[in-house]
Amino acid sequence: MTQLATERISVALTCRVLKLCRQQYYRWLASPVTPAEWDQAHRANALFDAHRDDPEFGYRYLHDEAGAAGVSMSARTAWKLCSTNAWWSSFGKKRGRNGKKPGPPVHDDRLATTDEHGVTRHEFVADHPNEVWLSDITEHWTNEGKLYLCAVKDVCSGRIVGYSISDRMKSSLAVAALDSAVARRRSDGADVAGCIIHTDRGSQFRSRSFVHAINRHGLAGSMGRVGAAGDNAAMESFFALLQKNVLDRQSWATQEELRIAIVTWIERTYHRRRRQDRLGRLTPIEFETIMTTAVELAA
Known part of the structure; x- marks a missing residue:
């Protein structure tokens, strides 16, 4: 017209x-643009931001996240917008022939080495603390629902330098664990700049907020291959110990009960009482204390 x-x-x-x-x-x-269309655009934008930060969330979780960000809508509206824009959970069932594949890495694989036969392996070796960290997420059921633990392990000493526990497996869980690791090391007077943080390709570790946290702390990101469990075997060995010594020892009635048990085992038993052969039968805390003393004497 x-x-x-x-x-x-x-x-x-x-x-x-x-x-x-x-x-x-x-x-x-x-x-x-009508007020209704304007409101709908704001709702879609809030859902998209939540989906980009945590691609594993389905529309119900995205609806919760949008509400927490101050953009309210009905669950039906959230479903319709997510369905129209194909914002599906990365863990959900595949739809037709265009089901999503595991996401691409956001970092190079800095720990992979290739031998003379062309076989790619990982070397989880570090001569000093804060050279290489590993991180992963595990989960366990309680009568109140699942509880998630994200831990950060120092390859040199085997110490869990940071961790975060939550009832939601969001990117903020991984960010909080990384922040706690950096804060703990810096409180000890250590410089963590340049430390490699190696993870798998879980959506929490590929999220924008986790990548920003790595850059903010001056760390170097590293990411393994899809579906290769051995790419983070050193981290999984810690989770196997946790499973055997805590998670599977009893049924857990509440999330708080399990949370306390996990923290107690890490800080009191694993760090200070569990001796490791590769550390010369020392605990992680003893090993780091001796290494720190040796460095100070050499200086």
């Missing part, structure tokens, strides 16, 4: 031919 108006055809005549109401046209001209 605007184009016809530029050709000197009156709006009244155009509306009469097209059987349109002039009042409706002028209302649209004054406000091309």
Whole structure:
């Protein structure tokens, strides 16, 4: 209609031919985007931001995250917007032939080495603390639902330098674990800049917030291959110990009960009482104390 108006055809005549109401046209001209459309765009933007941060979330979790961000809507509206834009959980069932594959790495694999036979392996070796860290997430059921643990392990000493526990497996779980590791090391006077943090390709570790946390702390990200459990075997060995010594020892009634048990085992038993052969039968805390003393004497 605007184009016809530029050709000197009156709006009244155009509306009469097209059987349109002039009042409706002028209302649209004054406000091309209706308040309802504007609200819908804000809702879609909030859902998209939540999906980009945590690609494993389904529409129900995205609906919760949008509400927490101050953008309210019904669950039905959230489902409709997610369905229209194909914002499906990366852990959900595949839809047709276009099901999502595991996401691409956001970092190079800095720990992989290839031998003379062309076989790629990983060397989880570090001569000093804060050279290489590993991180992963494990989960366990309680009567109140699942509890998730994200831990950060120093390859040199085997110490769990940081961890975070939550009832939601969000990217913030991984970010909190990394932040706690950096804070603990810096409180001890250590410089963690340049330390490699190696993870798998879980969506929490590929999230924008986790990548920003790595850059903010001056760390170097590293990411293993898809579906290769051995790429993070050193971290999984710790989780196997945790499974055997804590998680599977009893059924857990509450999440808080399990949370306390995990923290107690890490800080009291694993760090200070469990001796490791590769550390010369020392505990992680003893090993780091001796190494720190040796460095200070050498200086």
